[in-house]
Amino acid sequence: MxxxxxxxxxxxxxxxxxxxxxxxxxxxxxxxxxxxxxxxxxxxxxxxxxxxxxxxxxxxxxxxxxxxxxxxxxxxxxxxxxxxxxxxxxxxxxxxxxxxxxxxxxxxxxxxxxxxxxxxxxxxxxxxxxxxxxxxxxxxxxxxxxxxxxxxxxxxxxxxxxxxxxxxxxxxxxxxxxxxxxxxxxxxxxxxxxxxxxxxxxLLVRSPDSVAAGKKLLNGVRLGSLAAAFRRERLYQLRMFRSPNTVIARRAGMREPGGDTDGAAPQFGPRTFG
Structure with a gap:
């Protein structure tokens, strides 16, 4: 074969x-x-x-x-x-x-x-x-x-x-x-x-959902109208607010240098966006 x-x-x-x-x-x-x-x-x-x-x-x-x-x-x-x-x-x-x-x-x-x-x-x-x-x-x-x-x-x-x-x-x-x-x-x-x-x-230390949404958002901005771009910003951000990976990212961000970090990389769940 x-x-x-x-x-x-x-x-x-x-x-x-x-x-x-x-x-x-x-x-x-x-x-x-x-x-x-x-x-x-x-x-x-x-x-x-x-x-x-x-x-x-x-x-x-x-x-x-x-x-x-x-x-x-x-x-x-x-x-x-x-x-x-x-x-x-x-x-x-x-x-x-x-x-x-x-x-x-x-x-x-x-x-x-x-x-x-x-x-x-x-x-x-x-x-x-x-x-x-x-x-x-x-x-x-x-x-x-x-x-x-x-x-x-x-x-x-x-x-x-x-x-x-x-x-x-x-x-x-x-x-x-x-x-x-x-x-x-x-x-x-x-x-x-x-x-x-x-x-x-x-890339792997960032939320898979925000990475996916960010890619789609920027691709859409390049090819679409301003009104459509701003609408996507609002829609995707709402999706991020609801993502369990956003909670993990927020907690990890608060532990980065300047906070009480323990140095551990965030453990994200499967991608939920896209």
Whole structure:
């Protein structure tokens, strides 16, 4: 039996999701897309998961879409490309956008290549940590195409209009260091898991409900009206007031430096929001 093209392992509160086509530099085929959809659904249903780490097995994060492999099943490609009437996205888009919609922070850790579908997957994460020599590109221009897997939305949120247009229109390749300077990557390090782990540690001492609500709140502010943003603030805050994890967070906050802390990390219950 062939190995799954996406591997998901859950280690306590952290889910590790890895593209698993290292011999193809983790190029995306239809099975990878389905694997990403299934992995996102698994994470969403597990309320003990509080952070997701997205990586690629082997030397590369993702080298883009595997056109040759996908073309072998044109009926399935058409089915993935057509948008169901009840969704805003088709399957090509949703396999990546699903990570944006998850009620937990998603951290992409990248090495090697972050091309085409790979850069769009990385941009769907909330944070991106990369090596200095990693290669990033919105590569679709090379093939006479445009990015169409949800990546245009986070791209224009992260960088200026001129930078976004240059990347999309030229398909130029930038290094991980350049990606960080442009705002595509959150941080750059020889071992990108080190800053990723520091962020994970910082997230795990906060209420899973306030983290989930904060992510959804900020995503909504970016894409919606002011009235909708203020309404969400009121609604989500009311939910926080009612969350048992808020009580735990409040008690832990009162014990932090300056209070009568005993140094113990707060022990939160399962996420109730999202």
């Amino acid at each position: 062939a190995a799954p093209h996406v591997l998901t392992t859950i280690d306590g509160p952290v889910a590790h999701v890895r593209l698993n086509r290292p011999d193809k530099l983790n190029a995306v085929d239809l099975d990878v897309l389905q694997g990403l959809l299934d992995a996102a659904a698994q994470v969403r249903s597990d309320r003990s998961v509080r952070v997701v780490v997205l990586e690629g097995e082997g030397a590369s994060f993702c080298s883009g879409l595997d056109f040759a492999e996908a073309a072998k099943d044109r009926v399935r490609v058409a089915r993935f490309f057509l948008r169901p009437p009840w969704r805003r996205t088709n399957a090509f888009q949703q396999a990546l956008w699903a990570w944006r919609e998850l009620p937990v922070p998603v951290i992409a850790v990248t090495r090697g290549h972050v091309f085409g579908a790979g850069i769009q997957l990385a941009l769907a994460a909330d944070f991106r940590f990369t090596t200095p020599d990693c290669r990033w590109s919105v590569l679709e221009a090379k093939w006479g195409l445009v990015p169409d897997m949800s990546g245009t939305v986070p791209l224009v949120e992260l960088v200026g209009a001129d930078v976004a247009k240059r990347l999309v229109l030229t398909g130029e390749v930038v290094s991980g260091a350049q990606a960080a300077a442009l705002g595509l990557a959150t941080d750059v390090a020889d071992d990108p898991m080190k800053p990723a782990q520091e962020l994970i540690d910082a």
